[in-house]
Amino acid sequence: MTLGTALRQGQQLLAQGGVAEPRLTAEVLLCHALRREKIYLYSHPEHELSTIEWLHYGRYLHERLKGKPTQHITRRQEFFGREFAVSAEVLIPRPETEHVVERAARVAPDAARILDIGTGSGALAVTLALEHVRELAVATDISAGALRVARENARRHGAAVAFVHTDLAAGLCGPFDLIVSNPPYIPEAEIPHLQHEVRDWEPRVALAGGADGAEPYRRIAPEAERLLRPGGWLVFEIGFQIEAAVRAVFGPCWRDVETGYDLAGLPRVMSARYEPGQRGTKCES
Ligand SMILES: C[S@@+](CC[C@H](N)C(=O)[O-])C[C@H]1O[C@@H](n2cnc3c(N)ncnc32)[C@H](O)[C@@H]1O
Structure with missing residues (x-):
């Protein structure tokens, strides 16, 4: 034939x-x-x-x-012009997530010390580490299997990223200039209704974001306050249905909270600058 x-x-x-x-x-x-x-x-x-x-x-x-996703058959997916290995232990990197890279480059072009929380295949951490000169790039995940894939991707692309197996950013010390995260953000009740390629093949830990999808964001914001230098930036990928809930995680220490939209016009990223004010004083709202 x-x-x-x-x-x-x-x-x-x-x-x-x-x-x-x-x-x-x-x-x-x-x-x-x-x-x-x-x-x-x-x-x-x-x-x-x-x-x-x-x-x-x-x-x-x-x-x-x-029903097996094409990327699980070929074991690879392109992200920001580079090929990433994928397995059943990581979320297949989505084109929408490239908006996080673009937003990070816009708000924090000179960020020297960066952190990616929930790195999965390492797509964000590796890309950010390679797109600009960094002093330090750290990436975390709660899944040891995901970290194995991420390490392999960093090695393959020659990216200097320190990978840490932890819950969000537990045990890490700052300061960082930029934190990015694409955490799991599907509301629990929606998981059974996802496309079966996603529901049955992608890791649940990469999808489920608690009752309303915003729980990881509520946990990451205080971690970012602990780890960012004053003036540092947090850039999130967000699900389009949880924009308001994510906006609400930014308390009075945050400035310039801004939503970015994808090509379909849906809310896709949110960035904010951490401005704690002077030591010992409360942030003014
Ligand atoms: C939506 S996936 C994003 C993966 C990758 N950053 C991307 O954009 O393609 C979320 C990732 O967060 C990880 N994760 C979920 N809960 C976590 C936690 N409590 N601490 C650290 N990582 C977590 C999952 O294992 C998964 O790799």
């Missing part, structure tokens, strides 16, 4: 199975089976699949039709 035929048949199967973007998915899976880049599919349409390539492709199509 030639690549052209394999692609057409794969696309057809995926479309019949209700998989979104069947053509693109077939291309990605076929490339993975061949261990080739996409350009090869179109520059060598006459390539005859070997038995082993055909077996791999068939297995990947079958797995995708069963």
